[in-house]
Amino acid sequence: DAGITQSPRHKVTETGTPVTLRCHQTENHRYMYWYRQDPGHGLRLIHYSYGVKDTDKGEVSDGYSVSRSKTEDFLLTLESATSSQTSVYFCAISEGVLPDTQYFGPGTRLTVL
Amino acid sequence: DAKTTQPNSMESNEEEPVHLPCNHSTISGTDYIHWYRQLPSQGPEYVIHGLTSNVNNRMASLAIAEDRKSSTLILHRATLRDAAVYYCILREGNQFYFGTGTSLTVIP
Numbered sequence: 656d657a658g659i660t661q662s663p664r665h666k667v668t669e670t671g672t673p674v675t676l677r678c679h680q681t682e683n684h685r686y687m688y689w690y691r692q693d694p695g696h697g698l699r700l701i702h703y704s705y706g707v708k709d710t711d712k713g714e715v716s717d718g719y720s721v722s723r724s725k726t727e728d729f730l731l732t733l734e735s736a737t738s739s740q741t742s743v744y745f746c747a748i749s750e751g752v753l754p755d756t757q758y759f760g761p762g763t764r765l766t767v768l
Numbered sequence: 769d770a771k772t773t774q775p776n777s778m779e780s781n782e783e784e785p786v787h788l789p790c791n792h793s794t795i796s797g798t799d800y801i802h803w804y805r806q807l808p809s810q811g812p813e814y815v816i817h818g819l820t821s822n823v824n825n826r827m828a829s830l831a832i833a834e835d836r837k838s839s840t841l842i843l844h845r846a847t848l849r850d851a852a853v854y855y856c857i858l859r860e861g862n863q864f865y866f867g868t869g870t871s872l873t874v875i876p
Contacts, residue, residue: 759811
C-alpha cells in the first residue's frame with residue numbers, strides 16, 4: 656500500500672469554525688490531490704498540487720484553500736465551515752508521469768453541525 | 769464532467785466471471801483508461817489501466833475495444849471481497865473525473 660495517511664480520520668465541528676485536514680505521504684510523489692465524496696456524486700476534485708508551493712483549483716474549490724510547504728504534506732483548510740461541506744475527504748498522490756496512477760488515502764469523515 | 773458511462777449496478781454469483789462495461793466514446797489518442805474500485809468505508813483502490821492493448825494483472829483483466837471507445841473490466845472469479853463500486857476513469861489534463869461507477873453485488 657502507498658504510504659498515505661490522513662488526519663484526523665473523523666471530525667465533528669460547528670458552522671463557522673475553521674478546519675484543517677492533513678495529508679501526509681512517504682512516497683516522495685510530486686502530485687497530491689484533495690477530493691470530496693458525497694452520495695450520488697462520486698469523487699470530485701477540490702484542489703491539487705504539482706509541487707511545493709504549486710497548487711491549482713479543481714472542480715469544486717469554492718470555500719476551500721490548500722497549502723503545500725513540504726513535499727510530504729498537503730493541507731486542506733475550510734476557513735469557515737458550512738453544513739454543505741459535510742463530506743468524506745480523500746487525499747491522493749501520483750508521480751505526475753503518464754499513466755499517472757493515483758493512490759488514495761483512507762479518508763477523513765467531516766461533519767459540520 | 770465524467771467522460772465515461774457505466775451501468776449503475778450489476779450482480780454476479782460467487783466464483784463466476786464478471787464483465788464490467790464502460791463506454792468512453794470521446795476518448796483521445798493519448799488517454800489512458802484507468803479502473804479503480806472502492807470497498808465500503810475505504811478510499812478508492814487502483815485496479816488496472818491500459819492504453820490500447822488488453823492488459824492483465826493479478827487483480828483483473830482489461831479488454832479494450834479496437835476503436836478504444838469502450839472497455840471491459842473482467843474479474844475472472846468473483847469473490848465476496850470483490851463487492852465494491854468500480855470506477856472507469858479517463859484523465860482530463862491533470863484531473864481524474866470519477867463518475868458514480870458501477871456497484872457490484874456478489875451473491876454467495
